[in-house]
Amino acid sequence: MHLIDVTNNYSNLVHSQLNTTDANFVKVYSLGNTSVIYTESKDAIGIVLENHDRRVREDEIEFVIKRLIKNYDSSYTLTVDKSRHVIEIHVDK
Numbered sequence: 001m002h003l004i005d006v007t008n009n010y011s012n013l014v015h016s017q018l019n020t021t022d023a024n025f026v027k028v029y030s031l032g033n034t035s036v037i038y039t040e041s042k043d044a045i046g047i048v049l050e051n052h053d054r055r056v057r058e059d060e061i062e063f064v065i066k067r068l069i070k071n072y073d074s075s076y077t078l079t080v081d082k083s084r085h086v087i088e089i090h091v092d093k
Contacts, residue, residue, distance in 0.1 A: 001063050003029040003036065013037070034060055038068055045069060047089040055084035065089065 007014060010028040017026045022041045029036040034051040047068055049056045061078070069076065069091050079088040 001031060001060070003031055003064070003067055006030045031060055031064065036064055036068075043093055045089075045091040045093065047091075049087040049089075051085055056087045061087055061089075 005027065007026070007028045013028065014026045017023050017037075017039055021039070022043075023039040023046075024042065025038075025040040027038040029038065031049070033053050034049055034056055037048045037050070039046045045068075047064060049060060049064060065076070069089070075091075077090040079090070081087075
C-alpha cells in the first residue's frame with residue numbers, strides 16, 4: 001500500500017477546510033480507491049478515509065494510522081458510518 005499525495009488535485013477542498021475550520025494544515029492522499037483527508041489544527045489531528053465503491057478495509061485503517069499518526073503515542077477515536085464507506089480518526093494533541 002502507498003499513500004500518494006494528491007493535494008494539488010483538491011485545491012477547492014483544501015481552501016474550504018482552511019477557511020471554514022480551525023485547521024492550519026490540510027493534505028489529501030490517495031490509497032488506491034480510498035481517499036484520505038488529513039487535517040491538523042493546534043489541538044487535534046483529524047483523518048477521514050472515504051471510499052464510494054466499497055467498504056473501507058481494516059488493513060487500510062491500520063496502515064493510515066501507522067503512517068500518519070506514528071509520532072503520537074496518545075489514543076485515538078475511531079468513528080465509522082453505518083455503511084463503512086467513511087471512517088474518521090480523531091487524535092487530541
